[in-house]
Amino acid sequence: DGGITQSPKYLFRKEGQNVTLSCEQNLNHDAMYWYRQDPGQGLRLIYYSQIVNDFQKGDIAEGYSVSREKKESFPLTVTSAQKNPTAFYLCASSMGWSGELNTEAFFGQGTRLTVV
Amino acid sequence: AQRVTQPEKLLSVFKGAPVELKCNYSYSGSPELFWYVQYSRQRLQLLLRHISRESIKGFTADLNKGETSFHLKKPFAQEEDSAMYYCALTRGGYNKLIFGAGTRLAVHP
Numbered sequence: 001d002g003g004i005t006q007s008p009k010y011l012f013r014k015e016g017q018n019v020t021l022s023c024e025q026n027l028n029h030d031a032m033y034w035y036r037q038d039p040g041q042g043l044r045l046i047y048y049s050q051i052v053n054d055f056q057k058g059d060i061a062e063g064y065s066v067s068r069e070k071k072e073s074f075p076l077t078v079t080s081a082q083k084n085p086t087a088f089y090l091c092a093s094s095m096g097w098s099g100e101l102n103t104e105a106f107f108g109q110g111t112r113l114t115v116v
Numbered sequence: 117a118q119r120v121t122q123p124e125k126l127l128s129v130f131k132g133a134p135v136e137l138k139c140n141y142s143y144s145g146s147p148e149l150f151w152y153v154q155y156s157r158q159r160l161q162l163l164l165r166h167i168s169r170e171s172i173k174g175f176t177a178d179l180n181k182g183e184t185s186f187h188l189k190k191p192f193a194q195e196e197d198s199a200m201y202y203c204a205l206t207r208g209g210y211n212k213l214i215f216g217a218g219t220r221l222a223v224h225p
Contacts, residue, residue: 033213040125042202043160043215058212090160092213105213107160 003027006091006108013078013085013115021076021111023091030095032074033105036060037088046089049074078113085115118143120203122216129193130224137188137219139177139203147205149179149186150213154200163188163201173197193223 004025013019023032031050035043045058049068063082068074074093078085089111095103119142129135141147151163164172166179166186177188186203203216 035215040217042120042122042217043204043213045212045214048212104162104165109159 004091004093004106004108006089006111008111009109011111011113013113015115016080018077018079019085019113021078021089021091021113023074023076023108025072025074025093025106027093027106028071029093029106030071031093032068033092033094034058034064034066034074034076035090035092037090037110043090046076085113088112118147118205118214120205120214120216122201122203122219124219125217126220126222128222128224131195132192135188135190135193135197135221135223137201137203137221139186139188139216141184141186141203141205143184143205149177150204150206151175151177151186151188152202152204152215154202156199160202193221195223195225197221198223 007022033048034046036046037043044060046060046064047055047058047066049055052068052071055066055068063079065077091108092105094105121140123138149166152160153163154160164170164177175188175190177186179186198221200218200220202218204213206213
């Protein structure tokens with residue numbers, strides 16, 4: 001079954017603990033992204049990666065970290081420095097920039113993180 | 117600053133009625149605009165993009181650069197159109213998508 005997989009679907013953590021969200025894709029896409037979705041605010045970009053071993057901060061990177069050691073994997077760590085970590089997190093992937101055309105982004109099912 | 121605005125949080129219509137979901141944007145370059153849709157318990161997925169100029173599931177959207185708008189339209193709404201709709205645009209050449217807050221479309225029988 002090809003696609004992009006996020007795990008787990010639900011995650012609970014105590015305040016002050018770091019937590020890592022998994023995102024895997026078998027679409028052979030170069031680009032991968034992490035978004036945060038909060039009610040009434042749409043999707044906000046946390047980090048993105050265009051190629052292995054490279055990633056860039058998005059609009060709300062503070063308190064988050066990522067790695068891109070393999071093309072198919074782009075894990076997101078929510079650190080204790082993130083002031084309001086409870087949210088729905090979406091991972092996406094795409095072919096990346098292709099000439100003048102940007103290409104469709106494919107999304108995972110999301111992970112709902114609750115920090116108590 | 118680049119921004120996407122969807123002024124309506126909820127749009128409620130009856131089956132067979134016309135639908136228009138509004139999207140306005142601010143962008144300093146030449147944007148590529150998209151509409152993404154999320155049906156209940158399904159993934160967020162691309163509905164259409166302005167560059168394709170196609171109709172998907174009866175929906176169309178025209179990019180109006182003068183009004184900086186990309187409204188989504190359908191002449192006759194169906195119950196299965198009920199979903200969350202997000203307008204989005206790219207910035208730069210790296211497919212970084214900026215999303216609006218989304219509009220929930222509810223089509224009643």
